[in-house]
Amino acid sequence: MMDISSFKYIANNQARKIETEHLSVPFMDQEVIGKVRSFHKRFPEYQVTPLHSLKALSRRLNVQNIWIKDESYRFGLNAFKVLGGSYAVGKYLANKLGMDISDLSFEILKSREMKERLGEITFVTATDGNHGRGIAWAASQLGQKSVVFMPKGSSNIRLNNIKKEGAEASITDLNYDDAVKLAKHYADENNGVLVQDSSWDGYEEIPTWIMQGYCTLIDETLEQIEIEGSEWPTHVFLQAGVGSFAASVLGYLITKMGKNRPITTIVEPNEAACIYKSVEVNDGNPHAVTGFMPTIMAGLACGEPSTVAWGLLRDYADMYISCPDYVSAKAMRMLGNPLPGDPRVISGESGAVGLGVLSLIREEQVLHQIASQLHINADSRILIISTEGDTDPEGYRNIVWDGMYPSF
Template identity: 45%
Template sequence: MLFCPTQEKKAERKKRRMIRNNFIKAVFPEKRDPHYPEDLKPDRVKQVRAYHESVDGYAVTPLCRLPELASSLGLKNLYVKDESFRFGLNAFKSLGATWALAQILGERLEQPVSHLEFSFFKQPAVREKIRDLVFVTATDGNHGRGLAWAAGQLGCRSVIFMPAGTASIRMENIEKEGARVCVTDMNYDDTVRRAADAARDNGWILVQDTAWKGYEQIPAWIVQGYATMAGESLEQIRKNEFDLPTHLFVQAGVGSMAAAVVGYFANQLNQDCPLFFVMESDQADCMYQSALADDGRPRAVGGQLNTIMAGLACGEANPFAWEILRDFSTGFISCSDGVAVQGMQLLAKPGTCDKPIVSGESGALGPGLVHCLMTDPKFSDLKEKMKLNRESSVLCFSTEGDTDPANYQKIIHGPKT
């Protein structure tokens, strides 16, 4: 029997699924029949990991188990994947850029990427064929730095567009990788369009971590690249005989990294996969707004997207990523900057026995949110809704270190007097 609720009942149902408060808004959309992403199937991800392992400087980043902090929060386990060590770049984004460039160049050189190693691109004859290529992207910081570094490793040039309000240190770090940086007077999403126009006008190659109609393949490769991080974390959990996570918190800007993590765990664990929660800044919560609309389609958020979480200041979702997150996520959570600040401070001083983690504004949102949920009585209903308790094993991803060191020090130690 087909049941069609009235608009009044729909509104009542939506209200029940949404919990609001001063710092956090959460929505729990109705579950859909999931479509397991082919690009994140185990055999595909294995190819990506093999290529990353061939790149100079590759090393598995730490997975930190924080038992003292977990106990104080009322959890069984808290795991944090620390991406500040990735390729010496202080963030995970190079995983997407390196794999995307390998795919792009493999196609151009008619080489099967499934068996390609980074050493192939170091050959003088290959370098001669690719040295005039220019790669371009838009970034809030980490993706652009990752692309600039990856292009430089291949002997190629890069041009990086950055939005208004970009921290000067993030621009300088990208320039140190040999890129030309152009700061616009626009927000992130409009800067993406500017980068796409520049690529078209100059014959450059756009390597963007979000997709739109007619531009899907390269963003899909970037999502695949991020899956290496997810694969490492699950491998570390199993190798150390830790409990599998019951809850996985992942932050989202355009959603590419979140989709890689969620899609990987869903494919690997199937019915044993954890509850997935997608977090965003409340100033750029396009995923939350899309879930709130409850019609399966992505929504955009406009304006200047003012948040300290620069890596999450994206108002338009990657459609490919949105489909994965829509199908598998239990809840979507919109958070104020204060939640990220709590996470940064918490990881900097987690307890006498736990190892401190340097986590930046976009990296610390997960632990900050978990801390709010588990310690503040006004979040008790939300905590219960999310089934967080003393039997919970929580996995978070600290996707960046102190990419803005001055702001990090100010948040952790207070302003200099």
């Protein structure tokens, strides 16, 4: 029997009531979206990542369509994070040069002339793996240095992948949020540049650039859906750590679709549900989860909401779900062993959880109330974004091969 006692949710009944006729997100307007997409298109490694349609699973779960955006193909780095990190690095360098990012590309930034004008720069960050690897890759491409701090319990495979990109990297004895503080201290003491998607009062410009960088993946997605001749999604499930990715996608959808945007559900692991906790406290402010966060969803193991992301998620998301690790593990197995006719997708622990939530609220009678509140039915068109592949191959095999974190 499945234990759903630790599966928690809060509906935001005000999300559709506080809006004006002309919704807008100041940092995610059409001009920004165009600049971000254009910047990424200039990378030699740039390719649109796959959008899979799971038709057989859609029939099983009695919905019209389920799309999976597969970010395991992004720039050969197996995760989406490089989109935000590379754009933030590009914006920082453009500002330092007194230029508009529209006039720059990575090829120009890599040139000897630009390197001489910029001098040596050290980019510093804290990460569970994917973000740090993206920063290390971007810095290496530009002939610059990077220093990466990882929280306690981080995968050695992820650590080594960061080092392979040329970074000075180490696993600390700290949780994620304290690793961020360590990175900030290091940057301050060593004249480095902190590139972090966490944000706080006084540190919001670079995190905003990171969020803008993420919009490439959702811009691609809507374009792919249009090309296949389908209508846009009615629902989207967005996983959250500090909330930057989720708020980026939600902000983009508000800009593009306004009141007609998809019903949006924010998903977090129980051990690190800082957005859920902030909504539950219900005083309008972000609240932190403290201590170590032993979840398999390492990319979501963050205790402090981003101040840039929080307001968007608080006001415009429709539901917040906190779930146990087995939810993600189940979805990893579902995607890795698909129904006949559906494509196989290799999705990591932080990438698969949205599908896990969807499958449970459609299949488990005791969770049907959630589907009802979200208005999920046979006409629903649902978007899931698999933000990473098997970035920890050993952990992936433990779950998919050996059945760790079973549903029952």
